[in-house]
Amino acid sequence: MQRNLVGRLSRAGVGALCAVLFAFAGQAHAAAPAECSALQAKYPQFKGKTLTNAINPHTPGYEALDPNDPSKYIGFDIDLGELIAQCLGFTMAYKPVTFAALLTTLQSGQADIVISDIYATEERAKAADFITYSKVFDGVLVAKGNPKKITGINTSMCGTTAAENTGYVEVPLIQALAPQCKSAGKPEATVQLYDNNANCIQAILAGRADTYINDVNTVDQAVKAYPDKLEKATAVTLPYFVGIGVPKDKPDFRDAVMAALVAIQKSGAQSELLKKWGLGVENLATPQLVVAR
Amino acid sequence: MDLFLHYLGLPYLLDGIRFTITVTLLGLAGGLVLGLVLAAMQLSRIGPLAAIARGYTVIFRGTPLILQLVFAYDALPHIGIKLSAIGAAGLALAANEAPFIAEIFRSGVLGVDRGQTLAGQALGMTPSVLMRRIIAPQALRSMIPALGNETVSALKNSSLASVISVGELTLRSTQLASSTFDFFSIFFASGLLYLCLTGAIAAIQLMIERALDLDRASTRGGFWRRRRSPPVPTKPAGPTDLPPVFVPAPVTLGDRARRYDALSRNSTAVQINGVHKHYAEQPVLNGFDLDIRSGEVVALLGPSGSGKSTLLRCINHLEQWEEGEIRVGGRRLGFRDDGRRMNPRELAKERASLGVAMVFQQFNLFGHLTARENIALPLVWVHGATLADAERRADALLERVGLAHRADALPRHLSGGQQQRVAIARALAPNPRVLLLDEPTSALDPELVGEVLEVIRRLALDDGLTMIISTHQLRFADEVADRVVFLSGGTVVEDGPAHQVLTRPHHPLTARFLNVMGAGSALETVH
Numbered sequence: 088m089q090r091n092l093v094g095r096l097s098r099a100g101v102g103a104l105c106a107v108l109f110a111f112a113g114q115a116h117a118a119a120p121a122e123c124s125a126l127q128a129k130y131p132q133f134k135g136k137t138l139t140n141a142i143n144p145h146t147p148g149y150e151a152l153d154p155n156d157p158s159k160y161i162g163f164d165i166d167l168g169e170l171i172a173q174c175l176g177f178t179m180a181y182k183p184v185t186f187a188a189l190l191t192t193l194q195s196g197q198a199d200i201v202i203s204d205i206y207a208t209e210e211r212a213k214a215a216d217f218i219t220y221s222k223v224f225d226g227v228l229v230a231k232g233n234p235k236k237i238t239g240i241n242t243s244m245c246g247t248t249a250a251e252n253t254g255y256v257e258v259p260l261i262q263a264l265a266p267q268c269k270s271a272g273k274p275e276a277t278v279q280l281y282d283n284n285a286n287c288i289q290a291i292l293a294g295r296a297d298t299y300i301n302d303v304n305t306v307d308q309a310v311k312a313y314p315d316k317l318e319k320a321t322a323v324t325l326p327y328f329v330g331i332g333v334p335k336d337k338p339d340f341r342d343a344v345m346a347a348l349v350a351i352q353k354s355g356a357q358s359e360l361l362k363k364w365g366l367g368v369e370n371l372a373t374p375q376l377v378v379a380r
Numbered sequence: 381m382d383l384f385l386h387y388l389g390l391p392y393l394l395d396g397i398r399f400t401i402t403v404t405l406l407g408l409a410g411g412l413v414l415g416l417v418l419a420a421m422q423l424s425r426i427g428p429l430a431a432i433a434r435g436y437t438v439i440f441r442g443t444p445l446i447l448q449l450v451f452a453y454d455a456l457p458h459i460g461i462k463l464s465a466i467g468a469a470g471l472a473l474a475a476n477e478a479p480f481i482a483e484i485f486r487s488g489v490l491g492v493d494r495g496q497t498l499a500g501q502a503l504g505m506t507p508s509v510l511m512r513r514i515i516a517p518q519a520l521r522s523m524i525p526a527l528g529n530e531t532v533s534a535l536k537n538s539s540l541a542s543v544i545s546v547g548e549l550t551l552r553s554t555q556l557a558s559s560t561f562d563f564f565s566i567f568f569a570s571g572l573l574y575l576c577l578t579g580a581i582a583a584i585q586l587m588i589e590r591a592l593d594l595d596r597a598s599t600r601g602g603f604w605r606r607r608r609s610p611p612v613p614t615k616p617a618g619p620t621d622l623p624p625v626f627v628p629a630p631v632t633l634g635d636r637a638r639r640y641d642a643l644s645r646n647s648t649a650v651q652i653n654g655v656h657k658h659y660a661e662q663p664v665l666n667g668f669d670l671d672i673r674s675g676e677v678v679a680l681l682g683p684s685g686s687g688k689s690t691l692l693r694c695i696n697h698l699e700q701w702e703e704g705e706i707r708v709g710g711r712r713l714g715f716r717d718d719g720r721r722m723n724p725r726e727l728a729k730e731r732a733s734l735g736v737a738m739v740f741q742q743f744n745l746f747g748h749l750t751a752r753e754n755i756a757l758p759l760v761w762v763h764g765a766t767l768a769d770a771e772r773r774a775d776a777l778l779e780r781v782g783l784a785h786r787a788d789a790l791p792r793h794l795s796g797g798q799q800q801r802v803a804i805a806r807a808l809a810p811n812p813r814v815l816l817l818d819e820p821t822s823a824l825d826p827e828l829v830g831e832v833l834e835v836i837r838r839l840a841l842d843d844g845l846t847m848i849i850s851t852h853q854l855r856f857a858d859e860v861a862d863r864v865v866f867l868s869g870g871t872v873v874e875d876g877p878a879h880q881v882l883t884r885p886h887h888p889l890t891a892r893f894l895n896v897m898g899a900g901s902a903l904e905t906v907h
Binding site (some may be wrong): 151153185257 | 552558563
């Protein structure tokens with residue numbers, strides 16, 4: 088039942104796709120924008136340092152273990168973080184935590200930065216400052232054939248069960264359907280909370296949940312892994328941006344990361360990364376600050 | 381299946397075992413140290429210390445480990461303590477294990493027979509010697525299964541460290557499952573790895589249990605053992621087991637009177653003046669006075685609860701008393717030269733140097749030591765004898781009580797009478813001036829009483845040892861004791877030459893007691 092794409096790759100050792108990915112990764116690292124040397128001169132305090140990136144590495148495409156070399160993390164967020172580190176002259180180390188612990192880890196000083204497909208909401212901005220870098224498109228993952236006919240975060244979800252990760256922005260959105268369901272005379276939607284993507288996907292496969300709504304790329308990856316059992320029902324647009332989280336008490340670091348990100352976008356490197364990971368260049372968003380008011 | 385095998389041998393997962401073991405070991409080591417401290421605090425009977433330990437137990441046993449992990453990792457940095465992920469995991473696991481381990485320690489210590497503690501104290505062992513040599517070795521044996529359990533539980537609990545980014549087996553498995561979608565192959569593989577680890581713990585536990593098993597001959601010379609004892613040829617059991625029967629020299633009434641007079645001119649060995657002692661509200665010794673001369677054999681008679689045992693324990697200072705004083709060889713018990721009260725350690729030293737030895741009703745042999753070791757090792761630990769000297773002395777004493785052939789037997793393999801003879805030999809080993817015997821035959825089956833009394837009789841008549849015996853054996857008292865002291869209600873009711881008190885008591889209480897005990901038929905023969 089697990090004879091899927093990745094399983095074959097891990098057996099084969101070197102799949103052609105991976106060879107391509109590595110080639111792209113090499114290019115991405117090479118392409119440091121010219122502004123970076125000026126930034127390193129302006130922010131010398133980060134040069135030569137090792138900073139820690141807290142990630143929830145359960146999102147293939149954004150951040151996950153490399154199946155062929157599990158000692159490494161790979162994905163769009165990883166590459167983008169490496170580019171920022173390269174631009175400012177520091178080395179990136181990684182700390183894997185649950186999604187709900189990403190910001191706590193940053194706040195306690197156990198990590199310096201969070202680049203982990205986290206949506207920059209106002210609520211979260213109370214815990215960290217965010218620099219946005221990508222738009223949000225969610226997908227609705229359902230069992231093959233969409234037996235519950237779910238069409239998005241709307242009344243079609245009434246009476247169904249959604250698997251979500253603790254701390255995901257989708258959770259309050261689904262819970263907010265309750266009054267609508269009630270007025271339509273239907274039971275409200277139930278949310279099951281897990282702490283990583285794999286558990287959410289397993290919940291659908293095991294028949295415990297009807298849907299899992301998350302970033303559309305994550306949903307696509309799941310469908311690719313279980314083409315006979317899962318499908319993407321629809322895509323939803325959420326009013327958020329994906330952001331890089333930095334500590335609230337380090338404005339110079341925030342400014343440096345933001346400047347590096349602007350330079351990287353200007354050089355076209357971020358668009359290349361989006362293409363490399365198959366995410367679609369339309370995801371690109373101009374960096375903006377999301378801080379608590 | 382091949383995927384499962386692929387993940388089973390994946391270096392990335394195997395490397396996670398290293399972290400799993402590291403966190404487990406940190407947690408266990410810290411938990412053992414902290415648990416020892418907590419158990420000591422609770423056993424100390426010092427109110428505030430015990431209360432703190434209980435408070436700690438309530439908090440750390442009552443909250444989930446996962447919260448403690450997150451606290452150690454994410455909250456401590458806010459007060460300036462930033463531990464590495466492994467450090468925080470080790471700390472939280474240690475803090476969580478400690479109360480459980482403390483309870484294991486405590487039940488192990490409390491499980492060691494209280495009589496052995498008493499016997500150790502009577503032999504002059506300091507609290508620390510008692511803990512190291514008597515309580516700990518026996519407690520440890522009973523704690524191994526529970527500690528094995530706790531180790532397995534700590535190993536499994538270490539998987540929770542995955543929530544604070546420790547790259548152990550569970551974290552690696554979940555991450556790998558997320559990136560490959562090979563959910564089940566990976567978790568079966570990591571489950572099997574956990575099984576191997578817990579299986580190894582179970583194997584180690586069994587090995588330790590076997591190594592510590594006292595009944596296995598191969599353990600001689602192992603843990604807590606001094607050396608391998610030479611094999612002793614087993615003599616056939618039966619009559620040879622008994623000490624040679626003593627034929628009493630003809631003693632006439634005139635002889636006894638002369639001995640009684642001579643003894644009364646001897647110096648005072650034990651002097652008890654106005655001793656008061658209560659248990660809760662109940663007075664046990666009520667202004668008790670008694671002088672005992674050197675070489676005298678005194679039988680304490682009296683109904684149960686008359687204070688016989690308490691009196692003996694006071695003479696050895698195993699009990700405190702509220703008023704009055706006891707002097708042994710002229711030295712006042714319980715006070716230093718500068719007049720201050722002694723602490724437990726000084727009391728132990730006093731017991732060791734005073735020359736008062738004690739034999740208990742329940743024998744109280746040290747359960748983990750052979751007969752020879754029971755006699756020899758206290759000489760080494762308390763009196764600083766060399767092992768060779770101590771063992772020579774032990775063998776001589778065992779010979780004397782007729783047990784040379786059982787020198788290597790554990791107490792549990794000896795009959796009650798044999799155990800009591802070993803206990804007497806143990807009491808005699810440091811050459812005491814005064815021997816206290818607290819109902820030495822009361823716990824014995826009737827057919828075993830004779831062999832013990834025979835040993836005591838010979839000590840009295842051959843050695844001239846000062847002895848105070850509380851007993852219900854009237855015939856024995858009549859034959860062996862110079863003087864009978866009859867106690868009732870914590871005071872001396874009647875005191876006089878043994879035969880006279882036993883056959884012609886003055887006090888009605890004594891007469892009634894002797895009558896109930898059947899003295900008339902037992903004491904017909906007059907020497």
